[in-house]
Amino acid sequence: MTGASRAEQAPEGATLPQLLRRNAETMAARPALREKDRGIWQTYSWKDYWEQARGFALGLAAAGFKKGDKLSVIGENRPRLYFAQLAAQSLGGIAVPVYQDAIASELAFVLDHAETSVVIAEDQEQVDKVISLQSRLPQLKLIVYDDPRGLLNYDFQFLQSFEAMLAAGRDFAAAHPGYVEAAVEAGRPDDLALFSYTSGTTSRPKGVMLSHSNLLMPAASFAASEKLTANEDHLAYLPMAWIGTSLVSIALHLTLGFTCNFPEKPETVSRDLRELGPTIGLAPPRFWENTLTAVLVRVADATPMKRRIFEYFRAVAEQADQYKAAGKPVPANIALARRLGEIVVYAPIRDQLGWRRARVVYTGGASLGADVFRFFRAIGINLKQVYGATELSGLCSVQPDAEVDPDTVGRILAGMEARIAEDGEVEVRSAGIFKGYYKQAETTGEALTEDGWLKTGDAGFIDKRGHLVIIDRAKDVGRLDDGTSFAPQYLENKLKFSPYIGEAVVFGDARPFVTAMLAIDPSTVGKWAERQNLAYTSFQDLCARPEVLGLVREEIHKCNAVLPAETRIRRFLVLNKEFDADDDEITRTRKIRRGFVAEKYAAVVEGFYGGAAEVEISAEITFEDGRKARLESCLAIEDVEPARQAEREPAYAA
């Protein structure tokens, strides 16, 4: 570890609550958590954090919560949900955060599988959801709510307010002095701290068991290599159930003692980002794609003059970036234009996006298209790729500042190792390697090699510099009929760079050519239609308009132009719905569940390769409350003209 970081000061082999207690002593008055509430940022110091967690732990103890018990939080990022998780861990319990937008059946599966005994629900909506499942959750003893709104007339014995828990805790403390302190003291780094249910691109969620040291070791290594300090500001707005949130907002947060901020509500995130100006950030590719789309939409709405200025300086920035990446000196005229652009375009955009003070931001969780990546770097945001897995407690590699490259995921962190198995799969050894899948010993065995390395399931290689390069999910990398290897994710990311294409699934394994099933981005295509004076009634209608299909075809042309002839997209279909986690088509972290989608839309794939001009699909859609309906429709399959290909490849025309 390098000396510049505070991470060194973390005592070897601490637990999360032990770090919380340390912070409450060494930096009692410094802000630990900030929540935007009633329009202003309300601060909780490290002392408050510990006292609230301790108070709630006492309440839990009074309710019979003991070592090894599980507590689940359901809701947006709220201080009390963090207090509750630390409280459970203080008593030797395990936190099991769940996705707040999970539909009832998913929620029931996780809560039941994890044997959660206490649920902390953010508000009435979540309380209602849990109460409706109560008969299926024999282990559930207590539901605690944060926001009392609408719950005043609920009369259930197992339902308690957060305040009531604190009050019960005070009585308990009077009879048991020093109870929580002793429990925290007794905590061992190898105790289980967190079950993180993986989104499962393949099957039912699996409960990844992580210990305190699992979480803290990669955090310390990451903090050291990135020289993060106690002065960082972070805005936590991604689901608490995502491993990245536990890593940054809990493990890294407790290790370094910086400030973690929570937005007012999901709709205000972009404004809160700007107001706060965080110094670090971690978000999945989806976030960066959406941010870029939002920028491009604003540009499209601007006056022609402004639009031209933006386009010009964007091109300048990307050119300059390419010179730098190639290690060549930037020509003087471009360097000058870049400096001007900094004043008129780049800095204002960074400010609008809220990343003006950002020292470094990360993308992780899936691969981000190189074009999107380059855009943010070009306008001066230090965006870097990280790589990891839930089974590795989040992270195992990051790009050093001087070696950023859209094609790699960077160097393996200190204290970890990576190697490539014979079949090309990336394997990692780290102190972050999980303790197994809860109640699934056989599956755990499959995920690890005999000598204890984690099989990541990703195909990749290590380049000359020592950077890890991820190609795709190992099982997704396929070959066309003629033997050309192709990585669907790479093509999908290319397609998704278009602001009009929201989601894409590419097919081609063991097929003669590549095809794509697309979902348009409703906001940008909607705006585009508005500008074209194109009338439409509904999303379905919009998707089927020939003008929209033409627009999409144009976008595919652009994408094809930079692809080798063999892997160009030949046929496509625009789906008349968005991919939805409620329909199991994508995971809650918005990764395509390829196998499931291929199965669900088997008729489309058949149509692609059977030469059909249209295809009947019948898709099941699930409403938020779990009700299902069928969407029957007939969609057109479009051919992408093999543009100018005939000239270059006469054989094809013949």
Next chain:
Amino acid sequence: MAFGATPSETPGGVQLAVTGVSKRFGGVRAVEEVSISVERGKIAAIIGPNGAGKTSLLNMISGFYRPDGGSIVFEGRDISRARPSEVAELGIARTFQNIALFGGMTVLDNIMLGRHVRMKSGVLSSIIYWGLAQREEIAHRARAEELIEFLELQDLRKQQTSALAYGLRKRVELARALALDPKLLLLDEPMGGMNQEEKEDIARYVIDVNEQWGTTIILIEHDMAVVMDISDQVTVLDRGRKIAEGTPAEVQSDPEVIRAYLGGHHGDRVRAA
């Protein structure tokens, strides 16, 4: 409790007693000898076909019209001759059928305006600002922020109301009425022109207001399903006269109501609702 206002007193007891009020406009008898009494903490609905006199009745309660006869007693005080501003000061707030917001002002400013009658500092201290007026401003802003949170308007705080969608403007209007900390809230078609989802949202807010602060609510509404769902008592007007009153179930099965209000063959639909 996180919310500033407290329920006025313990529920129960008649809060508003309207006795035999009438209102004529020239030859039109808009309201004739109508009596309604509403207990503290209840949700009362007024229904009836167009032109039945519902809004006129609300206008008399809120002091916009003076009744030609009869009396209106609010918490033991006769308010039939009171001016709208006096009625507001007594704790009666209302929303309008056609939204009456200041379009050029932000959501926050519109809500702050609703607190105007609760502000005490005079012209002089307001000019000096620091001290009394500042403290007052902060307290009122805190209350406005509670309402913004309550009605989930956080992301719209600084938006001009004229730029908002219709359903949202209705919500802002409700927030402004609540900013008065009313004991009695009069809602004139709070769900008019809304889709089903927006209606359900507003219905939830109405119930929450009633539960959270014990506010008495009188609402005019056409959506029978909502009326039957949320109200404790229903009064039916037709051509200026009261033709029925009682619990939703009683009113639903009243043959007079079915005939006069919905027409004979529509009876089934009322029951279905």
